[in-house]
Amino acid sequence: MKAWIFHVIGVLVLLCGVLPSHAAVRRYKFELRNTPYTRLCANKTMLTINGQFPGPTIYARKGDLVIVNVHNLADHNITIHWHGVKQPRYPWSDGPEYITQCPIRPGTNFTQRIVLSDEEGTLWWHAHSEWSRATVLGALVILPQKRDDYPFPKPQAEVPIILGEWWKSDVQQVMEEFLRNGGDPNVSDALLINGQPGDLYPCSRQDTFKVTVEYGKTYLFRMVNSMMNNIMFFKIANHNVTVVGSDASYTKPINTDYITISPGQTIDFLLEANQNPSRYYMAARVYASAGSFDNTTTTGIIEYAGNYTPPSSLVLPTFPDFNDTAASIAFTNQLRSLASRRYPVNVPTNITDILFFAISLGTVPCPILDQCAGPAGNRFRASVNNVSLVLPRTSVLQAYYKNISGVYENDFPDDPPFPYNYTRDAVFGLDWAIENGTDVNVLDYNSTVELVFQGTSILGGVDHPMHLHGYSFYVVGSGLGNFNKTRDPLNYNLVDPPLMETIAVPKNGWTAIRFRADNPGVWFMHCHFERHISWGMGMTFIVKNGRGQNAKMLPPPPDMPKC
Known part of the structure; x- marks a missing residue:
């Protein structure tokens, strides 16, 4: 053999x-x-x-x-x-x-x-x-495991829903163009539900996504936001829904007439078919606190079974304003873990590592003076604690496992190197602080981590959906303005905070998460706006092996791709 x-x-x-x-x-x-x-x-x-x-x-x-x-x-x-x-x-x-x-x-x-x-x-x-x-x-x-049920009544059927976006041109060319010119990428040409934009766009009416429901029955929708650069509002006309999960973790039920969902996030919700049998739009449009975006609306159709005369035209649900930050935050702040005997909460309380990460957009000078498409002729860059990620040509994991030097530095800062008033009006003049690097932050096995993401108002500020690989984390607090390390922790939710792996840090605000570093390995953390990670808004954690055999990273497979 x-x-x-x-x-x-x-x-x-x-x-x-x-x-x-x-x-x-x-x-x-x-x-x-x-x-x-x-x-x-x-x-x-x-x-x-x-x-x-x-x-x-x-x-x-x-x-x-x-x-x-x-x-x-x-x-x-x-x-x-x-x-x-x-x-x-x-x-x-x-x-x-x-x-x-x-x-x-x-x-x-x-x-x-x-x-x-x-x-x-x-x-x-x-x-x-x-x-x-x-x-x-x-x-x-x-x-669930075969012996288990959902923590809610079994639905009649389950429906995956993927929100996405579409460019008529090749998306690789879209990426290469904005990285070359230093400005924003072209906005998409259509928003999508399960690969279809819906009948408000040309050339797509016959392909609009439809779900057939029976009056009086309940359906479980599993929604993914795969958007490249947009947080989304989602609604179903004339219907409320009940949110029961997010990011593969159950939540206390939330009855609501709209959903806010970040790129990378998932939301599970129940739809009770309790309206007059007819046809109703489900629809999604962008929530954008800043910048240019696709201002169209993608639609699907909820179609009741039975004999009735369908309406000649469907009514769109009424959305919050595209820049309604309060509506976005209000939905996210409702999420709570079940915190039951079957689904317990285990929030770390004795914190060993306190991290404070300023996440911000900025600019760097254009190689050719005033010839780039970013603000004031500069190039966009993004950073975490003023470090803008540069990907190496050998993977960080391979370098760590084989002890290869020169691929990364293990000195990623626990705090911003240049503290300032992060969310004062119109912060400018700090672009000089951004430096390029492939830096990692090293955590001891089984350490308990509190990480505060601090948004900044450089270039006006924007939301940042932050995603951590290798872990789910408890979202224990959030707010607008600068985080106050004395006052704000007093209001943390340590009883039933949501367990997530992608969380939107609000525009010019902060979000605090906690997790136990009990998964040894190399784990990426980044903004899930694709343009932001392309500009450098990401970093890497290395979680060291523990002492026992079951606390050590497993060996690599033999067919790992070669560099």
Whole structure:
């Protein structure tokens, strides 16, 4: 038997050691392809998985092991990230390009092992290389264990809903153009529900996404925001919904007539079909606190079964204003964990590591004076604690595991190097403080971390949906203005805070999270606005091994992509 077969068996045996006894192994095959696409008034070729847009939905149960063999049959490098999966002790399949792996090159393949642990609900998967996630994405549905039920009445049916956006031009060209000119990227040409913009756009009426419901029955919608650069408002005309989960964690029920959902976030909600049988729009539009954006509205249709005369035209739901920050914050602040015996809360209280991360947009001088498309002829840059991320050419994980020097520095600051009034009106003149780097912040195994994200008003400020790989975290507090380390912690929610892995830090405000660093490995943290991470708003944590065998990172698979 070949040596690599022994290695694969060894890795699977190690993985089985971290899986519960009830776990099943589920296998999928992904083929990345250049796929012709002729809908939406466009004729172009785009990257897809298995020729589908959005890609296939993966189904598993809590605690399962999912094995996905990714074959790159296209002409573009790719990585795949399993968004919200903690991957205990196994960062090798997490997916962010040059953080945990080098890309899967054309003509090669990589078998990724997705290790599920306590996640239950809706997550998703997407490309994590350049801007490929615009079309390479799909839902990941994690059902309860067979012996368990939902913590709410069983729905009649379940409906995945993926919000996205669309460019008529090649999205790779969109990325390359704005990185070259230093300005904002072109806004998308359409917003999407399950790959379709709806009948308010030309060339798409026949493809509008529809859901058929029966009067008196309840349906579970699993919604993913895969938008590249936008937080979204979502509503269903004439209906309220009941939110029951977010980021693969159940929440206390929230009855509401609208939802705010950030890029990367998932929301599970129940729809009771309790209105007069007819046809009703479900719709989504952008919440944008600053900058240019696609001001259109994407629609789908809720269609009641039965005999009735359908209306000649449908009524759009009324949304909050596009810049209604209060409405966005009000929805997010309602989220609470169940905090029950079956779904307990374990918020760290004895904090060992206090981190304060200023997240901000800024500018740097243009190489050719006044020739860039950013403010005042400069180039946009983004940073965390004044460090703008530069991706290496060897993955940080490989360098850490093999002790390769020169790939990263382990001195990422715990606090901003230049404290100032972060949210005063119109902060300017601090762009000189931004420096490029590949720096990591090292955490001891089992340390308890409080991390405060502080937004800034440089260039006016904007919301930042922050995502942490390898962990879920408790959102214990948030507010507007500057964080006050003496006053604000007194108001933390340590009883039933939501357990999330993507949280929108409000414009010119702050958000505090807590987690226990009990997952050894290399884990990326970044803003989920794609333009912001392209400008450098990201950093990496290294969580060191613990003492016991079950507190150490597992070895890499033999087919890790080569740089």
